[in-house]
Amino acid sequence: MSLIQALPHLNAVLNAVAATFLAAGFYFIRRGEILRHRKMMITAAVISAIFLVSYLAHRANAPIFEFRGQGAVRPLYYGLLISHVALSVAIVPLVALTLWRALASRFDRHRRIARWTWPAWMYVSISGIFVYLMLYQMYPS
Numbered sequence: 001m002s003l004i005q006a007l008p009h010l011n012a013v014l015n016a017v018a019a020t021f022l023a024a025g026f027y028f029i030r031r032g033e034i035l036r037h038r039k040m041m042i043t044a045a046v047i048s049a050i051f052l053v054s055y056l057a058h059r060a061n062a063p064i065f066e067f068r069g070q071g072a073v074r075p076l077y078y079g080l081l082i083s084h085v086a087l088s089v090a091i092v093p094l095v096a097l098t099l100w101r102a103l104a105s106r107f108d109r110h111r112r113i114a115r116w117t118w119p120a121w122m123y124v125s126i127s128g129i130f131v132y133l134m135l136y137q138m139y140p141s
């Protein structure tokens with residue numbers, strides 16, 4: 001397996017790790033542990049940035065895989081894929097703004113936008129894992 005062929009598997013792992021840090025960050029802020037929340041969210045952002053580079057490297061060097069599933073699973077897959085792609089574009093500025101507001105200590109405004117950023121980011125990470133499982137593991141070409 002070449003490095004390029006290995007990237008989708010690495011990307012799925014990065015998505016799973018990012019989702020874990022997002023969950024931990026949420027858990028810590030609910031307990032009022034700001035420093036731990038900060039560490040978890042910054043780590044999630046770094047992992048998602050590595051994911052983005054790896055994803056773009058794969059897209060630039062590999063053909064687009066066609067989904068092989070037939071029947072009712074097709075609309076399910078494409079619905080998941082379209083919502084995943086649309087939200088993944090939207091969260092890039094959203095994550096940057098949420099981080100910016102936190103790092104500038106504007107926590108009231110941070111909280112307001114974070115209530116949208118967190119679930120959208122979590123959805124993108126988890127739906128990315130499902131897209132990977134359906135495309136490469138359940139219905140491989």
Ligand code: HEM
Nearest residue numbers: 029034038041095098099102103107108111114115117118
């Ligand atoms: C993009 C990364 C981040 C996301 C998605 C995020 C998400 C969240 C969420 C979901 C909440 C709870 C909102 C609620 O009350 O329902 C929150 C609160 C908070 N976050 Fe973050 N966070 C991020 C980065 C950071 C960073 C880097 C810090 C730095 C210290 C931070 C500090 C805080 C603080 C202090 C609160 C409590 C605000 C308040 O209740 O007034 N966050 N964040």
